[in-house]
């Protein structure tokens with residue numbers, strides 16, 4: 480039988496392994512020259528925006544909210560279907576997430592429903608560019624301008640995504656990226672914020688490293704009770720090499736997504752993802768399968784695919800359906816699309832080193848597993 484196919488796999492070449500070894504031998508392994516270089520490279524990639532790196536995408540979101548001054552008494556608008564981190568960070572800074580349903584095809588926040596969720600307490604909108612498909616940035620930016628709200632983009636899936644030809648993170652307000660191994664580029668663990676207002680780096684720099692600030696003479700002070708979220712030079716050197724290859728990775732992902740669309744044709748077994756344009760960076764390919772109608776459980780389907788040596792993911796449950804959110808009184812029934820995605824979604828294998836034939840293998844296996852049901 481063919482080798483096991485994961486749903487995601489990072490692409491790390493031997494030159495990257497050698498670069499990591501050379502950083503280790505240099506004896507400067509924590510934040511240093513490679514972090515400075517990686518931030519400069521990211522800034523160059525994002526049209527000159529100020530960029531700060533940190534230990535995760537989750538840390539990036541949390542520090543972005545702190546930089547925007549969001550805290551107790553504030554509300555932040557979040558899509559009801561995303562990774563839990565998108566809403567967890569709002570609670571962690573003491574604010575309240577206000578969920579808005581997603582669209583079925585794009586899996587993105589339904590921008591037509593945002594306005595109804597805005598109250599006097601709303602301080603920010605936090606859209607997620609799900610799987611790398613950008614939300615309608617023109618509409619979201621217009622809503623923010625009209626209601627005087629901050630825009631904190633969860634761009635964990637969207638490094639390399641273009642909105643109308645412009646890179647996500649090269650415009651907007653506060654854009655947060657993740658470099659977890661399942662994202663389009665990795666630093667093992669890591670994240671970054673691109674900011675419109677460089678003055679807000681003061682909070683981010685302090686929150687990321689113990690609140691420490693140094694004056695011109697090198698005198699150290701602590702200006703707030705900061706955290707500890709600085710990236711290591713080992714991670715940064717991986718990021719430098721990944722960023723140089725990123726557009727190539729995204730192009731290959733797009734080709735593979737196109738093969739999925741060709742194979743599913745106009746009679747797919749479920750709801751395909753929205754196709755977007757050539758700016759979609761295709762971090763994931765998710766399919767909604769109507770398990771109730773098919774007379775099969777999702778667990779059963781995933782096990783059957785696993786017997787074909789194909790691993791699937793689930794991205795993501797409806798956030799208000801998760802225990803921590805139910806306990807706070809959130810009700811998933813108010814978000815029918817997010818609930819449906821949460822119950823029906825499966826993530827098919829998609830990563831740059833996959834062969835065209837691997838896509839055919841996945842589609843053949845789906846056909847066999849669903850058989851006459853589909």
Ligand SMILES: *Cc1c(COP(=O)(O)O)cnc(C)c1O
Pocket residue numbers: 534535536537538561562564565607633635636657658659669670
């Ligand atoms: C991965 C992810 C995050 C968190 O990123 P980490 O680097 O794993 O902390 C946040 N939001 C979304 C949508 C993600 O997929």
